[in-house]
Amino acid sequence: MAEVLVYVDHVDGAVRKPTLELLTLARRIGEPVAVALGSGAEATAPALAEHGAVKVLTHDAAEYADYLVVPKVDALQAAYEAVSPAAVLVPSSAEGKEIAARLAVRIGSGIITDATDLEAGDDGPVATQSAFAASFTTKSRVAKGTPVITVKPNSAAVEAAPAAGAVEALAVSFSEKATGTKVTARTPRESTGRPELTEAAIVVSGGRGVNGAENFSIIEALADSLGAAVGASRAAVDAGWYPHTNQVGQTGKSVSPQLYIASGISGAIQHRAGMQTSKTIVAINKDAEAPIFDLVDYGVVGDLFEVVPQLTEEIKTRKG
Numbered sequence: 001m002a003e004v005l006v007y008v009d010h011v012d013g014a015v016r017k018p019t020l021e022l023l024t025l026a027r028r029i030g031e032p033v034a035v036a037l038g039s040g041a042e043a044t045a046p047a048l049a050e051h052g053a054v055k056v057l058t059h060d061a062a063e064y065a066d067y068l069v070v071p072k073v074d075a076l077q078a079a080y081e082a083v084s085p086a087a088v089l090v091p092s093s094a095e096g097k098e099i100a101a102r103l104a105v106r107i108g109s110g111i112i113t114d115a116t117d118l119e120a121g122d123d124g125p126v127a128t129q130s131a132f133a134a135s136f137t138t139k140s141r142v143a144k145g146t147p148v149i150t151v152k153p154n155s156a157a158v159e160a161a162p163a164a165g166a167v168e169a170l171a172v173s174f175s176e177k178a179t180g181t182k183v184t185a186r187t188p189r190e191s192t193g194r195p196e197l198t199e200a201a202i203v204v205s206g207g208r209g210v211n212g213a214e215n216f217s218i219i220e221a222l223a224d225s226l227g228a229a230v231g232a233s234r235a236a237v238d239a240g241w242y243p244h245t246n247q248v249g250q251t252g253k254s255v256s257p258q259l260y261i262a263s264g265i266s267g268a269i270q271h272r273a274g275m276q277t278s279k280t281i282v283a284i285n286k287d288a289e290a291p292i293f294d295l296v297d298y299g300v301v302g303d304l305f306e307v308v309p310q311l312t313e314e315i316k317t318r319k320g
Contacts, residue, residue: 002086003055004030005079007099008048009091013040015047017199018091018153023051025118025156029125030086032163033057035079035170037072038064042167049165051158057082057170068181069095073102075172080107082170085146087125089118092150093198100150109145116155116256116277125149130277152277153199154256197229197246202259203275205231205248206241209264209285209304213241218308219263225315231255231275233265249274263304267292284308 004026009016019034026032034053036044041058048056057079063071076099080088090100092114104111117128124141127149131138141147197203204226206219216230223230232242234249248255250273260278265271267283267290275281276295283296284304293299300307 002030003033003083005076005083005085005088006032006034006053007076007088007090007096008034008036008041008044008056009093009096010036010038010040010044013043015044016091017158018093018151020047020051020158021153021156022089022091022151023048023053024159024161025151026087026089027052027161028118029120033079033083033085035076037075045165045167049163050160052161052163053165054163056165056167058167059170059172061172061174063174063178066183067179068183069098069102070180071174071178072099073106074174074178075170076103077106078172079170080146087147087149090148090150092152097150100148104145104148107145107148109148110142111148111150112140112142113150114254115149115151118149118151118156152254152256154201154258154279192230194223195227195229197231197248198253198255200229200255201257202226202228202261203231203248203255203257203278204228204261204263205233205265205275206236206263206304207233207265207271208235208239209266210236210241211264213239215305216242218305218312222261222263222308222312222315225312225319226259228259228261229255229257233268233271262292262296263308265292266290267295 006022009019023032031054032052033055034048035057045056090096112127115127126141204223231248232246237247249271254274256277258279260281262283281296282298283292284300284307286303288301
């Protein structure tokens, strides 16, 4: 069976959920071979083996932390040349898409980004994507070279499938360009205690209808009752009510949670493009004609300042 390279997104050995999802998808088209780089790379092996990795290629060097993405591209190219895989899968983060694009150029292959599903085909892996601001769903495959595919978080359920997970050292020679852009400083992001927006299973977002930064506490309370991430529409972000890092939409972050709750969001195409692939969508808006209601699975026509607190209390009561 053909091998499939899976780029591992981890923090000091702790494997992030999108990578485990990639392993699930990789098993549909071949045998997953994981590539873990940087500090704690070898510590990823148990989790990767538990979820189907037959091999774990590891390499640690200061370049991965001290410079931008080129050292990682060099390493992934070395893994590609060592394995000759049927496909290369990468998490669809901002960094992941840059790594994937650079690798595709180097190996002369086609690339598919932001896939939401993956299946085996007669002529190679077939990826499902959302196109034209999520107005259409397409199926596509790479026609030239080894497919390089980035997959959006929450596109597949994580499934355990114990495998050997044999750890092998990866030989990497860094190119001259690897040290071209140096990281000069880092500022740790202040933790909110909530899930990462793009990886969260539940997202609660607020829009123009929240009517002020001080009122986002209502949205946060609902999110915390559900263990959810907090999102915001472009209108709310542009007004300075919530940080840009939480913006959901075409010019913000793209999310695909199991549950998306939109409060006070009209449903402009810019916002819909960033959340339309959510599995279940609930909208709360006092305007019964708001475009968001054309998209939702469940709609509540009402004042969010009345509906959201009641919903939060009901959730707390049921959980208690």
